[in-house]
Amino acid sequence: MFVPVMCGTVFVHRAAMQSAPVIETNVLVPMRDGVRLAADVYRPSAAGRFPVLLCRTPYNKNGQAALAKFFVENGYAVVVMDSRGLYASKGEWHPYTDEGRDGYDTQQWIGQQPWSDGKVGMFGRSYPGYTQVAAAPYRNTYVKAIMPEAAQSSNFEAIWSWNGIYHLALGLSWGTGQEAIARGRPRPSPSWVEVMNHLPLKSSMDMIGVHSQFVGDTLSHETYDEFWRAMSIQEKYADMDVAAYHLTGWYDDLTHETISNFVNMRKLSRSDHARRWQKLLIGPWGHGVRSDPKYGDMDFGPQMATDLRKLHLHWYDYHLKGVRNGLETEAPIRIFVMGENVWRDEQEWPLTRARATRLYLHSTGTANTRMGDGTLSDKTPGAERSDVYAYDPRYPVPTYGGHGSGGGGITRDGAFSIQGPMDQRSTQQRADVLVYTTENLPADTEVTGAAELNLFFSTDVIDTDFFATLSDVYPDGRAILITEGALRTRHRESREMTKLLTPKQTYEVKIPLWETSNVFKAGHRIRLHITSSNFPRFNRNLNSGKPMAEEMEEDIRVAHQVILHDAQHPSSLMLPVVPADAKRGTPQR
Secondary structure, rough: OOOOOOOOOOOOHHHHHOOOOOOEEEEEOOOOOOOOOEEEEEEOOOOOOOOEEEEEOOOHHHHHHHHHHHHHOOOEEEEEEEEOOOOOOOOOOOOOHHHHHHHHHHHHHHOOOEEEEEEEEEEOOOHHHHHHHHHHOOOOOEEEEEEEOOOOOOOOOOEEEEEEEEOOHHHHHHHHHHHHHHOOOOOOOOOHHHHHHHOOHHHHHHHHHOOHHHHHHHHOOOOOOOHHHOOOOOHHHHHHOOOEEEEOOOOOOHHHHHHHHHHHHHHHHHOOOHHHHHEEEEOEEEOOOOOOEEEEEEEEOOOOOOOOHHHHHHHHHHHHHHHOHHHHOOEEEEEEEEOOOEEEEEOOOOOOEEEEEEEEEOOOOOEEEOOOOOEEEOOOOOOOEEEEEEEOOOOOOOOOOOOOOOOOOOOOHHHOOOEEEEEEHHHOOOOOOOOEEEOOHHHHHHEEEEEEEEEEEEEEOOOEEEEEEEEOOOOOOOOOEEEEEEEEEEOOOOOOOOOOOOOOOOOEEEEEEEEEEEEOOOOOEEEEEEEEOEEOOOOOOOOOOOOOOOOOOOHHHHHHHHEEEEOOOOOEEEEEEHHHHHHHOEEOO
């Protein structure tokens, strides 16, 4: 089994391994405003000072006990803290906005404890990943290294909204669930299908039975404004000065955000040391490192397995203990190349050797369904008929696969599954889905990086959505989802403002697809499908142009979408293709 970690010495406190750890529960740590947050402290039973690993979480500190004990066995003290206002911590729960200050204050407290040697690291996935990067601009001198897994840079562009389209299932279920916990109540369990279909969205919390001011604000703030800036680190990279190991998966809803953190911290951090010590790992999984090679409808083989605990020790031993374990000789980037199913080291992102390769959309006007005549080729279009489909918000395309972190049980099973690389044939047989496919590929074709759809369209409504999905079509017909992108047209010019459409006017938009790495094997085909909904992962655009929180059933408009692909309107898909003779790095099976 291949583990993407260089071999090396692991320094262990022998005495710590021979007896149970000392555990102090519900230690109240004072913040600058006097509020006290609860932490569990795990430390070796041996006398002395130790490097300390910190996790700050809104998901109950008790859930990290096993991992904390593992770190103690390997010579670390560990502090796991409940976020402000949740579980045993005091104060009021305000998602995201308090994490930077509270993180710094906690780090400062740790550095001054008699069992701390003054070197602090951080760990955690998802929200606990965000707590790491949120505290980074405060530059606590005790903090030497962090390891954010699946951490966002801006909540507007990933977790809560995607180019203006609201993450409905996740937003409503996560937001109200955390609010219930803050009030000492169990997570709500309404009929989520009814909740997701309810209009207007602003009263959906009446059906859930829990009202969250935060969720209400996420629904009403449709542009990137001060509400969202308060939860963003995008303007703060130049204030950071810490070594960071960033982890994500090709099917995480934070793929782009994690890569953005890596790229910008590598470019903008204050010191040479911090810029040099940015690392990135991307595997064939979703919202968290997986050990099971089977994911969605794919099996990536045993070589994809990653020992996350060893990965942590390798990173912390070097930066907090000074162990020369070979980390300094490793490449800054390691990616899993799907299709080939190998790990590969890289020195840069994006890959400069990738060539922008454009495939044009073609048809005779009947690209509807995978049985239609839509094609992709490098031939520029001439006089071609447009493709047309009707998007009726009352009958949306159901979520099936793709990037995601779930949705509180809403999008886990059956027709609403978000499980990454799912076979898209059921979606591609709908009449409101346009499908464009290449001929059988004569040779292996590697796509690594961010694809982009350049789309010419018109519609008869003043606002609508477009979803673009790239799939790998196998010789047996399976169409495995590789990556996807989406756009709410009112956000076509800016995330900071909205601009409605003029019906029946032609527009050109660029729809970015999330980064990926996949080898489309010889004999396979590359497929693009286009539609206007992905429900309930995202909220339905009712095509009315009204604020999404206020739209009612009577506001629903059926949108007649026209996709143009002629000489004057050459709709195309740009793919970052890595030429076979330019493949570098060190692949390992």
